[in-house]
Structures are given as structure tokens and as C-alpha cells.
Amino acid sequence: MKFKQVAVAISLSALATLAQAITLPGSVVNADWLSKHQSEVQVIEVTSDVASFTRQPEIETNAKTGKKVLTEIGGHIEGSGLIDFTKVRAERMIDGKKVKYLIPEKVDFEKLVQAAGVKRDQPIVLVPIGLDIADVDEALRVLWQFKVYGESNIAVLDGGLAGWIMDGKTFSTAKAEKPIGNWIAKGERKDLIASSSDVEQASKSGKTTLIDSRPPSQYFGISKRDYVGDYGHIAGAKNFAPELLTRSQNGALYFLSKKSYEELLTQNGIMPATPAISYCNSGHFAAGSWFVASEIVGNPAVKLYDGSLHLWTIEGRPLVSVTR
Structure with a gap:
């Protein structure tokens, strides 16, 4: 009897947690929103320059205007996971021809995002570098792949990491230490x-x-x-x-x-x-x-x-x- 009561209590607690899960305001979130809800979402940086994750950013101030300029990107939002964009797409066979740059098979995409620490049933915010349209599109390509495999609770950070840093938000240069996540595909669109x-x-x-x-x-x-x-x-x-x-x-x-x-x-x-x-x-x-x-x-x-x-x-x- 006690076991059943404990099981019911755990189930109710889990349901309550899901009911309280935050709702993303849309497919794009800004730095102010993310800074307020950072503990309620999982933040994942997407970049081809993985070395930048632990690099110190460089900001110079114009002596005449006093305007600050980000001259080299570095660091990440504290607690972020990391997806290496160079591993996001795969080579597959189509009608006997080798074709590069394709979406991976479902199981391979699951392994990729799990390695970044992505968990299921928790909102995801992808963070591009944000300096060039090519790196913004890296995050958007990953978002599209998530969508293909059934993930709808996902958004991208407007301005990316560059905007976050220039807004004066706190960042880290610590090494990524994310445990393996348990995200799984919810279907195939x-x-x-x-x-x-x-x-x-x-x-x-x-x-x-x-x-x-x-x-x-x-x-x-x-x-x-x-x-x-x-x-x-x-x-x-x-x-x-x-x-x-x-x-x-x-x-x-x-x-x-x-x-x-x-x-x-x-x-x-x-x-x-x-x-x-x-x-x-x-x-x-x-x-x-x-x-x-x-x-x-x-x-x-x-x-x-x-x-x-x-x-x-x-x-x-x-x-x-x-x-x-």
C-alpha cells in the first residue's frame, strides 16, 4: 500500500513539473528573456569553431567614440552544451550515389544531440555565434533537423553569443561538462x-x-x-x-x-x-x-x-x- 502511495506521489510530482514547464515565446528569444529564464531551459551553442567555446572574447573600445567592438568571439553562456556543426550533417547513399551534407538518420542525430547533453521534455534554445549569417544559419540548420525529428519546443537566440556578450550578459570560458542527455526523436516530419x-x-x-x-x-x-x-x-x-x-x-x-x-x-x-x-x-x-x-x-x-x-x-x- 505504501509503495502505491509513493508511486502515485512521484507521478503527481512529475505531472506538476511538466505542467510548470516554461513555454517559449516563439521560435526566436532575446537575451533579456533568456537571462530571466536561463535555469528553465537548456542552452545549446552551435558552432563550427569549437575552440571558441573556451576562448576569452576580445573587446576593444574606440578611443574617439568610446564604442565597444567585439574583435574576437569567445566563451559561451554559462551551462551551455555544445554542438559541433561540422558533425551535424552526414554522407548518405541516394540511388547509388554518395551525397554529402544530408540530415543524419534518426539514431545518429539522437546520439549527436545526446552527446551535447540535450534532455527530452525541456525547452531548447540554440545559440549561434551571431557575427555572420553563415554561423546564424548553422543554428537554424540544426533547428530544422530538430523539427524534422519531431521537436517543437525549440528556439534560437536573437543576436547569438555576440549579442549576448555585447549586451553585457555574463559568460563563461569553462570546458563543457554536460552529462549524456536522453533526448529522443518524437517522430519524423x-x-x-x-x-x-x-x-x-x-x-x-x-x-x-x-x-x-x-x-x-x-x-x-x-x-x-x-x-x-x-x-x-x-x-x-x-x-x-x-x-x-x-x-x-x-x-x-x-x-x-x-x-x-x-x-x-x-x-x-x-x-x-x-x-x-x-x-x-x-x-x-x-x-x-x-x-x-x-x-x-x-x-x-x-x-x-x-x-x-x-x-x-x-x-x-x-x-x-x-x-x-
């Missing part, structure tokens, strides 16, 4: 992933907008990445350059308002409520356009073309270029 066939159909029909998330020079075919087999863009695609995704303040990058993104998308020929597929060279920059259109603007019919032009050109599919 295939509606977030576009296949080559989906992209081909969108290109032919025009009913789904293709968003090319690369710099204009790559979109028009003036330059290309070495792992993409040809120059140019997929026929019918609209360019939404990565420079349009954020604004700079004190050296850190911040997101724009929903209204601003709606106007920018429209100005670039992308209707905010129309089904869309974002792509880039490998599925990295595409995460930025997907995040803006899906998570900030609120379009539920946005997919990301995993593998993007790397996969598209491996399959021998055509591109349109101004150079020919």
Missing part, C-alpha cells in the same frame, strides 16, 4: 523535406515557389561552390540573398520583424503564403530562408531541399545561368 522530384515539379508547374538562398553571384551563375557541378540556379527559382535575413547592431546579427520579412519576400517575387521550397548549395543557407518563411512569417507549407544543388547536380539535373 517528412513534410519539411523536399525531394529532387518535388523540386522538379515545382520548377515545371510554378505552383510552389523555389527560393534560392545563395548570394546573387551564385544564383546568376557568375560563381559557384566546388561541390556543385554546374553554374546557375534551378529554372523558375527566386533569389532571396542571405544578406536579407538579418540586420547588424553592435556587430551582432538580429532578425527582422514578420512584416519586414513579408515585404522583403514579396519584393523578391516570393508570396509569403504560397507553398515554397528553399534550397542553396548544400542545405545550409537554405535553413535561413526556411526559418524566416516558416517560423517567423508563419507559412506552414515551406520545405527545405536537403542536399540542394550538390544533390541536384550529382543527379545531372539542369541549371539556368546568365553566362550561357
Whole structure:
């Protein structure tokens, strides 16, 4: 009898804890919100520069203006876990061809985030470096992968670590000592992933907008990445350059308002409520356009073309270029 009472008490306690779990205010949180709720969420830094996690940041003050400038990033928000972006994507076989930069299989992604100390049933805040759009998109790519595997209680820190430091928030340079987490996938949202066939159909029909998330020079075919087999863009695609995704303040990058993104998308020929597929060279920059259109603007019919032009050109599919 006593055992049953104890079991019931534990169950009620667990339910109470879940009921009191904090709700994220949206897919983007700011530094002030995070500093107030830091103990209620799990903070995970995403970066390719893992050495920066324990490095001391360098801030210089302009002798004339007195303005502080972050000259070298370093440190992390105290208690953060760390995900190495260079390990986030995987090489997989598609129709007998080796394709890099793809989302890992579910079990491999679980191992990756568990190694960073990520626990299940607790809100996750991802922290990019925040100095360059490429590192912001690293965190957004990880967020997309979490979403694919069923995680909805997740957000990204606006301004990233750079903004956090320049806001005068406390940080640490201690080595990461996170115990292995127990996060597991809650499903698999295939509606977030576009296949080559989906992209081909969108290109032919025009009913789904293709968003090319690369710099204009790559979109028009003036330059290309070495792992993409040809120059140019997929026929019918609209360019939404990565420079349009954020604004700079004190050296850190911040997101724009929903209204601003709606106007920018429209100005670039992308209707905010129309089904869309974002792509880039490998599925990295595409995460930025997907995040803006899906998570900030609120379009539920946005997919990301995993593998993007790397996969598209491996399959021998055509591109349109101004150079020919």
C-alpha cells in the first residue's frame, strides 16, 4: 500500500513539473528573456569553431567614440552544451550515389544531440555565434533537423553569443561538462523535406515557389561552390540573398520583424503564403530562408531541399545561368 502511495506521489510530482514547464515565446528569444529564464531551459551553442567555446572574447573600445567592438568571439553562456556543426550533417547513399551534407538518420542525430547533453521534455534554445549569417544559419540548420525529428519546443537566440556578450550578459570560458542527455526523436516530419522530384515539379508547374538562398553571384551563375557541378540556379527559382535575413547592431546579427520579412519576400517575387521550397548549395543557407518563411512569417507549407544543388547536380539535373 505504501509503495502505491509513493508511486502515485512521484507521478503527481512529475505531472506538476511538466505542467510548470516554461513555454517559449516563439521560435526566436532575446537575451533579456533568456537571462530571466536561463535555469528553465537548456542552452545549446552551435558552432563550427569549437575552440571558441573556451576562448576569452576580445573587446576593444574606440578611443574617439568610446564604442565597444567585439574583435574576437569567445566563451559561451554559462551551462551551455555544445554542438559541433561540422558533425551535424552526414554522407548518405541516394540511388547509388554518395551525397554529402544530408540530415543524419534518426539514431545518429539522437546520439549527436545526446552527446551535447540535450534532455527530452525541456525547452531548447540554440545559440549561434551571431557575427555572420553563415554561423546564424548553422543554428537554424540544426533547428530544422530538430523539427524534422519531431521537436517543437525549440528556439534560437536573437543576436547569438555576440549579442549576448555585447549586451553585457555574463559568460563563461569553462570546458563543457554536460552529462549524456536522453533526448529522443518524437517522430519524423517528412513534410519539411523536399525531394529532387518535388523540386522538379515545382520548377515545371510554378505552383510552389523555389527560393534560392545563395548570394546573387551564385544564383546568376557568375560563381559557384566546388561541390556543385554546374553554374546557375534551378529554372523558375527566386533569389532571396542571405544578406536579407538579418540586420547588424553592435556587430551582432538580429532578425527582422514578420512584416519586414513579408515585404522583403514579396519584393523578391516570393508570396509569403504560397507553398515554397528553399534550397542553396548544400542545405545550409537554405535553413535561413526556411526559418524566416516558416517560423517567423508563419507559412506552414515551406520545405527545405536537403542536399540542394550538390544533390541536384550529382543527379545531372539542369541549371539556368546568365553566362550561357
